Amino acid sequence: MYNVKTYNAISQAGLDRLTNNYQVNKTDDADAYLIRSVDLHEAEFPKNLKVIARAGAGFNNIPLDRVTKAGIAAFNTPGSNANAVKELVIAMLVASARHMFAVANFSAKNIHADISLMKKTDDRFKGTELLNKRLAVIGLGHVGSLVANAANDLGMKVTGFDPFLSSDAAWNISNQIERAASMKAAIQDADFVTVHVPKTKETTGLIGAEELKQMKDGVHLLNYSRLGIVDNQAAVDALDAKKVASYITDFGDKVLYNREDVVVTPHIGGSTEEAEANGSIRGANIIMKYLETGNVKNALNLPDLNVPFNTPYRLTLIHENIPNMVGQIATKLADNDLNIEGMSNAAKDKTAYTIIDLDQEPYEDLVNELTQINAVIRVRIIKNQK
Structure with missing residues (x-):
């Protein structure tokens, strides 16, 4: 009998995949952890722990060096929430182009105002369309490739840049999407820039003051990757200078609060019933395969x-x-x-x-x-x- 311990709210769809050889949350001395975003950096791991499966793409909450030294295999489930993030990013592209949050807040606070008159005097009520606008997608993995294709289907001119693009991902990108040879080439003419890269030493601060200077005036910036991929202070400085028109992100930071030109969603990119079910099912399958056969595919540390x-x-x-x-x-x-x-x-x-x-x-x-x-x-x- 194998023991699985869960952290966070793990979809029942994944737990239902576990066979009768498994029991869930019966002991802390577990063979496997099935987790989402719980921070394990300070955790004490039981000696019996053999595998950690992260139901989601991000894995910066797992101390890989310490886990590896303990002989614990670590896995994530990239792509399980990709469609959920793609749909939210597309929604935010529309929202930023139409100043959706600013005008909705105005309406909520001025319920008796004559909006037809306001539209004539306030530019916030007059947005733009996505058709023929240029979108730069930085990172063309599971999420970025879906965003690029969806934006292309909406009639946007899409430029992609990813120095680590795999051959598998390349096959998933429409041939109508331009491939940029550098970050600067991708972002310099873009009306919208969205980043979709994993958080590593190389990608932390990927979009900073220098990159923001290279963008055109009035650009809309989106970060649905991870906190730290965009230098938030640099983004605020660019907003103050009117270089950036709006900044939309899934990751809160005190420097971003109480600004009309910033929208912070509460880390909901992958928070759909379908995405959570996909991640938990894949996590459960990974645990069973590793414990019962020892076979490894796409582990983070093996x-x-x-x-x-x-x-x-x-x-x-x-x-x-x-x-x-x-x-x-x-x-x-x-x-x-x-x-x-x-x-x-x-x-x-x-x-x-x-x-x-x-x-x-x-x-x-x-x-x-x-x-x-x-x-x-x-x-x-x-x-x-x-």
Whole structure:
């Protein structure tokens, strides 16, 4: 029986995918965590914890270095909320073009005013259309590619820029969307700029004072990636200078409050019933696959290794990516008279992962012996349930 502990409100759709081999929130000494946005940086992890699945794209709430050193596999579910974020971004593009929030607030505060007269004297009541306006999409992954395609369908002129664009993502982008060779080329003529990149050391502060200077006057800026991708103080300075017409973001910051030219939505980009169900279902499937087979695909801290499980038993080892590790492991198995039916190994940066299939049950003491090999982080024995 495997134990799963959840944090945040996890959609029941995912929990319903767990088989009878799993129980949920019965113990803190769990085999798996299924989480959303809970901050785990200060968390104490139980020794039994083997896998963390984040039901969502962002993973800056997981301390990857510490998790890896503890031999815990970490996964996210990129794309599970992509459509939800895309729809909100498109709504915000329309809202910014039509000054929707400013005029709605005016109406709420001036319920008896003659709006037909106000439209003649107040430019806020006269917006623009998205048709033929230029949109720069920075980041063309799961969300960015959907936003780019949807904006193109609305008749916008779309320019995309992503120095890390994968071949898979490229296939999802309409050939009508222009590919910019640089950030400057993407943003310099844009009426609207929206960012959709993961938060890393390289992307923190991606849109700062220098990038804002390169944009045309009156640009509308949107950030539905992560807090810190846009330098909020630089954005406020650009708003004060009338360089930026409006700034719309999903991430609160005190420097943004009480401004009519800023709209802050309360981190709701992926908060739809469908997105939360998609993330929890994918998270549950990841947990079951990893715990029951040891196979890995698209982990945050382990290499891909997907091996058919056709033998009665399997050993998995997380270890440092240094020479002679596989040789030491194989020697230890031979010393215990265990015949290796199959062995696979892969590495990701400084971490390696090895799967060994066996036709007989390994001794429990073997785990201790293998763990004692220098640079071995974690050893698991998995019994084939088929």
